[in-house]
Amino acid sequence: MKNNHSCQAGSTADQHAVAQEGGASSFNRMRSKLSFERMVEMASHMGMENPLFVSHERAAKATTLINGKEYINFSTYDYLDINAHPEITAAVTETAALFGTSAGASRLVGGERPPHRELERALAELYEVEDCIIYVSGHAANVSTLGFMFGQRDAIFHDGLAHNSLVQGARLSGATRYSYAHNDCDALEEMLKAHRSNHKYAVIATEGLFSMDGNIPDLPRLIELKKQYDCMLLVDEAHSLGVLGRTGRGAREYYGIDPTDVDMWMSTLSKAMCGCGGFIAGRHDVVKFLKYGSPGFVFSVGMPPVIATACRKALEIMLREPERVHKLQNI
Numbered sequence: 368m369k370n371n372h373s374c375q376a377g378s379t380a381d382q383h384a385v386a387q388e389g390g391a392s393s394f395n396r397m398r399s400k401l402s403f404e405r406m407v408e409m410a411s412h413m414g415m416e417n418p419l420f421v422s423h424e425r426a427a428k429a430t431t432l433i434n435g436k437e438y439i440n441f442s443t444y445d446y447l448d449i450n451a452h453p454e455i456t457a458a459v460t461e462t463a464a465l466f467g468t469s470a471g472a473s474r475l476v477g478g479e480r481p482p483h484r485e486l487e488r489a490l491a492e493l494y495e496v497e498d499c500i501i502y503v504s505g506h507a508a509n510v511s512t513l514g515f516m517f518g519q520r521d522a523i524f525h526d527g528l529a530h531n532s533l534v535q536g537a538r539l540s541g542a543t544r545y546s547y548a549h550n551d552c553d554a555l556e557e558m559l560k561a562h563r564s565n566h567k568y569a570v571i572a573t574e575g576l577f578s579m580d581g582n583i584p585d586l587p588r589l590i591e592l593k594k595q596y597d598c599m600l601l602v603d604e605a606h607s608l609g610v611l612g613r614t615g616r617g618a619r620e621y622y623g624i625d626p627t628d629v630d631m632w633m634s635t636l637s638k639a640m641c642g643c644g645g646f647i648a649g650r651h652d653v654v655k656f657l658k659y660g661s662p663g664f665v666f667s668v669g670m671p672p673v674i675a676t677a678c679r680k681a682l683e684i685m686l687r688e689p690e691r692v693h694k695l696q697n698i
């Protein structure tokens with residue numbers, strides 16, 4: 368019995384070792400796909416230490432402190448110089464005292480806290496649309512929205528330089544993905560002409576301002592196309608909220624368009640809003656559909672109330688002090 372037992376244990380251990388070896392070798396093959404090591408190596412040839420995961424000793428703002436030395440910071444999203452604003456610190460301290468730092472569970476089952484709806488209402492008001500849903504991550508907002516709303520019979524037409532989260536969402540959905548040349552509405556129209564009628568539902572997804580190139584899509588033309596070809600339109604305002612328009616209200620203010628012409632105003636809350644998370648603002652029925660079904664909302668914890676408070680406060684500061692937006696635009 369004893370022997371048997373030890374023999375069995377041995378074979379399990381052997382199997383485990385073999386499995387581990389197999390796992391390690393397949394991981395080694397897999398990791399050769401990653402380019403970060405090459406990047407780190409290149410930096411070291413240039414006499415730099417690893418430029419990734421650097422530890423900063425103070426809040427992400429225009430300058431930073433690394434190993435006690437001050438640097439200009441080119442890698443922050445604090446577009447309006449609002450991060451670490453004392454009003455935000457005071458407001459989140461109060462919220463933390465009342466509600467703690469965790470939402471506790473998915474809002475659908477665990478319930479919500481007043482900061483959740485306050486932020487959603489403030490964002491819906493900002494866009495002058497009916498409602499808004501906030502997710503715990505900007506990336507998850509796009510993945511979960513596109514992944515949930517669209518399916519195999521549908522089509523997703525997206526800008527060739529659209530953010531990874533839009534592309535991942537499109538892939539997850541199983542819809543046919545059409546990537547049109549960056550900001551080329553003629554190319555998009557050709558694709559719509561050729562393919563739209565083969566699909567049930569369709570969406571055009573673009574960004575309000577492309578962060579890497581700093582250029583803006585022709586939103587009025589995209590609206591014409593979405594109407595002409597019966598598509599929905601999603602505009603990711605990650606880098607246009609707080610940046611475009613006289614008061615930072617983004618691409619719609621920049622173009623003076625009717626906000627209801629865009630079906631889904633998406634943005635992250637991690638950039639000008641100095642927090643974390645993302646949202647979709649639009650019609651009440653769209654928001655309700657997402658709130659009751661999209662996996663990144665239903666099966667994920669609610670946004671920490673402190674973050675909701677921080678974002679609402681940042682939004683309030685942005686609207687109260689449009690000079691921050693003007694300063695950014697005049698740099």
Ligand SMILES: Cc1ncc(COP(=O)(O)O)c(C=O)c1O
Nearest residue numbers: 504505506530532603605635637
């Ligand atoms: C255009 C765009 N969309 C979505 C995201 C994802 O947002 P987050 O980093 O807040 O998850 C980013 C992040 O950089 C982005 O640039």
